[in-house]
Amino acid sequence: MASEITKELTEDGEIYRLNMGPQHPSMHGVLRLFLDLQGEQLVKATPVIGYSHRAHEKMAEHRTAMQFLPNTSRVDYLSGMIYNVGYCQAIEKILEIEVPERAVTIRIIANELNRIASHLLWLGTFLLDLGGITPFLYCFDDRETILDLLDRISGSRLTYCYARFGGVTLDVDDVFLNGTSDFIQRMRGRLEMYAKLVTGNAIFRERCEGVGVISMELAKSYGMTGPCLRASGLAYDVRRAEPYGGYGDYDFEVPVRTEGDTMARYHVRMQEMAESCKIIEQALRKLPDGPILTPKLAKRFKLPEG
Incomplete structure (x- = not known):
């Protein structure tokens, strides 16, 4: 990464690459960005995602x-x-x-x-x-x-x-x-x-x-x-x-x-x-009167295959 930054700054001294996140005051650790800046102008942003992945789908399997x-x-x-x-x-x-x-x-x-x-x-x-x-x-x-x-x-x-x-x-x-x-x-x-x-x-x-x-x-x-x-x-x-x-x-x-x-x-x-x-x-x-939960729901049930 350091060599890439050095090379880019050498080729064009106005471009700066900065890290934003994954720990940043404006975020909750959910995202990391590689930012290419030219003064105050954002030239390029490369997102790195997955920091908040909790594997809900995998938990659902068990x-x-x-x-x-x-x-x-x-x-x-x-x-x-x-x-x-x-x-x-x-x-x-x-x-x-x-x-x-x-x-x-x-x-x-x-x-x-x-x-x-x-x-x-x-x-x-x-x-x-x-x-x-x-x-x-x-x-x-x-x-x-x-x-x-x-x-x-x-x-x-x-x-x-x-x-x-x-x-x-x-x-x-x-x-x-x-x-x-x-x-x-x-x-x-x-x-x-x-x-x-x-x-x-x-x-x-x-x-x-x-x-x-x-x-x-x-x-x-x-x-x-x-x-x-x-x-x-x-x-x-x-x-x-x-x-x-x-x-x-x-x-x-x-x-x-x-x-x-x-x-x-x-x-x-x-x-x-x-x-x-x-x-x-x-x-x-x-809003009508009536029950809030169906009385016909079985205590135990099995999802159909497929």
Whole structure:
């Protein structure tokens, strides 16, 4: 490595190669980058991944379906609820388990709250990296409200493990429902505040517009998903394209941009939080009475071969 750096500096004295990570104040040991810099301009970045690999797939080979359930909320600790519910839905589909409508609706509320919390952490840390300390504090204040709500129904703030095969662990009470409704009303106002505080900021726009452009073709070739894919022009959201878990009964838009730059990805995520608020409001209105766990689920079961 030293000889390569020396050779490159000899050939062009303006190019510097630096290591970023895997231990870095702005990260959690998840990534290492070889950076080629020309002044303040990033010329090339070579990622080295795998530092957070936990071998979940290998652990699943030696555990029962129920024993592996706690792992699912640890795949991505920012979206633990969504992974937990997704795993349960896969088992339910294989075993043809029918989930009560109340449990389906509760799952949607929990999922969308978790989605907003994940986006708020992204927004806060993103702005903090750009020097925006004040909006970072606002974002984490909003996120704390969500974590308290999810803690009330799951007993955990991050690794929820709330869903069960055939439903959910605990029912929601009036405190949770009223708290969620109040938060949604508050969040709508906060999104307007973020737009005034951040979106129109000249320095923010200069640092985001035209930066990190990813075309739709490049996004698809790299297998990109989620907001990054939609910010590159492809309006694909599994909740809309292949509705699952009751999402087909809800009215919401799929935010999409065509610029493919950092600003576009910012807009998509901000709009997604507004759409999540819309979904939660609909779910709160239509939440039916009834059981939260199917009574027909066997105590022991075996997955079919194949």
